[in-house]
Amino acid sequence: MLDIKRIRDNFDEVAEGLRRRGAAPELAEKARDLDAERRRLVTQGDELKTLRNSRSKEIGALKKSGQDTSAVQAEVRGIGDRIAELDERLRVIEAELETAMLMIPNVPCKTIPTGPDASANRVAKVAGEPQQYGFQPLDHITLGEQLGIFDLPRGAKITGSGFPLLLGNGSKLQRALIQYMLDMHTEQHGYTEMLPPFVVNTASMRGTGQLPKMAEDMYHCEIDDFWLIPTAEVPVTNYFRDEIIDRPLPVYLTAYTPCFRREAGSAGKDTRGILRVHQFDKVEMVKFVEPEKSYEELETLVSNAEDVLQGLGLHYRILELCSGDISFSAAKCYDIELWAPGQQAWLEVSSCSNFEDFQARRLNCRYRDASGKPRLVHTLNGSGVALPRLMIALLEQCQQADGSVLLPPAIRPYLRGLERLQPVATSA
């Protein structure tokens, strides 16, 4: 959520920012007008309440001295009626304002490229080289079948398509990668590990901005009004919701969780294999930082995610997203993409964003500055990293002529020294 004062006092700057990301500034105009009306009603109402408070006190004093109060009571009742009327109008205005504010996206950072869509994203870095194979590299689906590490048809039988089932060494590799990443972030990057609830309430979803816009993309338990998390960002960032953080900043948290996404509206897209699924695992990093430091913290956040990929010796690139491609809540965002030689494509495995105070305002998450005054924190998060696409790229980049996959040395200790995934005998 943007600061209403920013819309009030710097409307042109906000409108320009919204235009840059392709959002219409009408909602901001509406918010500005509703805010003016709201303040008018608040001022009027407060004046009447002042009057009611003092007159009511007089009644108390009169009663004590045994005098008749019916005339004053009638007067105060009248004041009360007018207050109720104003409060009702205020309630409506505030609800409309809230609705408008929740639908206004963040203003993009001034330094990011301006553009309408992904085509204007800037390649900030390319790390490593595409491997040269003396053979036609296979895609992860074929590899996974040969190695016997996926059983997607049975996943679909048990639940439905998009609910992958890993088996044997596939399952072990996934577990190893999770532990490798968590160990790196906690031991080398200063994060505190957390294992949060995978199901959250509506207030949490609103806090990080998934609601109200993304309701259709999430799994909802009607009876309890609980939601399955689409990313660990939700429970981890909500850790400090409605709090003044009582420890020194920055605070770095990391968590492994499964993620559940209905992927409504993407039917038929990337449906093969585990590229786009309804349930996947991810290690997430979340930072709570002082506002002045959030942009340098974004750079280290990206490098924390890069370290995971560098440690595995994988070929990747980093995109600086343009104003038209960053997500609703972000002011600036880097995507990290891994090269998948089997399908000759870049796969997004991490999205590292600075939300400035946009999430913190919804979350009501603050810290005390040097003078002791509560102030909104800046929040950031980044995948560190998402597992299905890491698995895909790893399988495809590390495949060998004999159909085996040579595991990166960094992951072997987590697999009791296993060096290679070997094809299993198949009936085909």
Added chain:
RNA sequence: GGAGAGGUGGCCGAGUGGUCUAAGGCGCAGCACUGGAAAUGCUGUGUGCUCUUACGGGCACCGAGGGUUCAAAUCCCUCCCUCUCCGCCA
């Protein structure tokens, strides 16, 4: 799931309809006293919204949301959370 007890400021804790402008204590900050400290004394110490050039006002907030009333921390209703006992359970 059943029965009961609770939720008050940074913390503890009083308050069961009207100077509550939330007592008292602890903590914290400043000042005084001191060679310095402790102890002691004094003063101050929440958040949000809003009005004001400023100084400084006003309103709201006692788990959340409704209701009753001229007036609610206090009475009523719904919900959430914590604790105790019982039941069920990996």
